[in-house]
Amino acid sequence: MPTETTTILVNQFLSVHFDSVQRVLNTRTMSTDAAETPLTSVKEARRFMIDCLKAVDTPTEHAEAMADLLVEADYRGIFSHGMNRLGMYVNDVKAGACDAKAVPKILQETPATAWVDGQNGLGAVVGNFCMSLAIEKAKNVGVGWVCAKGSNHYGIAGMYSMMALERGLLGMSFTNTSPFMSPTRSKKAALGTNPLTLAAPGENGESFILDMATTTVAVGKIEMQKRKDEPIPHGWAQDSEGESTTDAFEAYDVGCLMPLGGREITSGYKGYGLGMLVEIFCGILSGSLYGPYIRKWGSTADVANLGQCFIAIDPKCFAPGFECRMSDLMNYLHNMEPADPSKPVLVAGDPEKAYKVLVDKAGGIRYIKNQLDTCLQLAKELNVVPLQHLQHTCDC
């Protein structure tokens, strides 16, 4: 949850940059497809998630951890990783592909490192365990570097980095994922979207929060172009021959995302290298599955056995005044002259912080109709109280 200071600062930022942020947000679900749906309070969304997970015998504490993770994604406007994935997690547990009761176990450790077996537990359970351990180690010796095997999808990677942030530390987290990305020059996918994230504290609750897939875009963005019947730019995805395509339908069917940088001429091999970096920190260090051996997206036929990596760094072990320099640099960037006056220069994390303020102003999250229908269906299937909505209308 944001502190009061954060909210004031974000409000100040919004008062200057509101139009631009609004434009960013217009590419998200809340302000487009969802205009006519009722609002859901953050608390109620969380309640529904907990109930659904408990209905498939997830212990309360584990269900709460998952709900905190998922609701935070929706609160930040990252709808792909929130309620949208609840059904998938429920299915994983129901099918026995994921053990909702499992508790992670430390296999080996030093003052600065730990190798953890997630024991096929829920992603948030493994992630929280590992990042807490990394934070403890960073508080003791300056750095904590924890790798887990036997994990499951852990939601927004930034969630774990922010755990470190809340304790005044720098936080990083990485996960491997099902194959979706084509290594430069290759016809097929071999690595996942493999996200990486870094959170770093500034002054007065300010922060830098980078949370990015190492592919140019996620599949969701292609899906949106498809829905609009519009082409995609070169550099997003490949056709079946391994060439960059602008056809959203073909891109979606082939399912080969391009690494950040796109084609070889625009240095796509760097994004491919970054995808490998994430895989090295996750699957290769932890001994989980890796790259092409990870199960297909959405499959519950096998356990996921994902690898994840969590790093915490204590800035106090280096030059004093970290937060001050961090805020100064972010302030410099925010005040740079933009090419288009209506699009101010942003810093990683700005759009998500602004979205939280919008949700607070509106009084709740506005899910799209399709999502609400899915929730209703899930409530019936699992025999839990359906998602309740707020009665008043948002005026933001």
Place this chain on the structure above:
Amino acid sequence: MPTETTTILVNQFLSVHFDSVQRVLNTRTMSTDAAETPLTSVKEARRFMIDCLKAVDTPTEHAEAMADLLVEADYRGIFSHGMNRLGMYVNDVKAGACDAKAVPKILQETPATAWVDGQNGLGAVVGNFCMSLAIEKAKNVGVGWVCAKGSNHYGIAGMYSMMALERGLLGMSFTNTSPFMSPTRSKKAALGTNPLTLAAPGENGESFILDMATTTVAVGKIEMQKRKDEPIPHGWAQDSEGESTTDAFEAYDVGCLMPLGGREITSGYKGYGLGMLVEIFCGILSGSLYGPYIRKWGSTADVANLGQCFIAIDPKCFAPGFECRMSDLMNYLHNMEPADPSKPVLVAGDPEKAYKVLVDKAGGIRYIKNQLDTCLQLAKELNVVPLQHLQHTCDC
């Protein structure tokens, strides 16, 4: 220097992929502009570098460290960072902007971290000191994380990662640099090309060596298009209005490189975020200069006061068999079906390893005429023995 096994493996790789690697290398200096110049042995190139640096009162040990760094770049085909920069380092020392005698000092440390003052010493001296310290800490507690302020240009970032690699560790290094990159949406540059690198060991001397600027390309690539009077692709650089340009001449004059990913529509903000990540690890953690405050490229009016970060990780602290999994994944990637059969799928570091083999086969490095002229000029200015060349002709 490569082990015998590495050379055999690279030779095997080359025997399969020679044409493709040759094509990669054809974009480098050795096989194009330099066809008619004489060869220089690696040993002689190193001797010349040491002599030039000693001529401006650099202690032998420090001159050797710099020469090892620069000659390794040329040996790997990264000509921009080798002999090409010798004059710049000499000028920095002559002008008093860099203190060639300075020895780095530890300001603060824990079992896993160190904060170092480079004391304005030569980049290789600071880099070697910091990475050695990181390696020692990784050997003790699994991770070593060292940040230095008061440093200078430290050549190819990969050099330091490879120091860790040689000891069976994962190595990373980062440096901030003079402003050249425009944050997404901005008209001007505020961050450097800010490279990041990761080296990781496979089996039998195999390795993954990622060494990349967080901009789409370096200035040198634009310079080459300019020389050929050819356009550049979108996503490389901006015009004076902050828009992506295809005009190599304008791009070169404006000097605003775009972050990896290029324009906003192709997720250039991720490359901008990565440039920030490097700056956070370098300038912000170490308390050196950062971002827009770093001196202009090539200036000797002020000290550089660069920030750098060095990380070593011991894979033995995690799942056994790291090298085996690493080699397996690289092998999988090398054997993927390429979109164009003449362009096999590569892994980060392949082209540079192949280049070393070509240099060995040729018996030396083939510098372009312009570089040889500069060396002759430098020899006269500094009164050192000019660079000597081999008499025989390369048959590769």
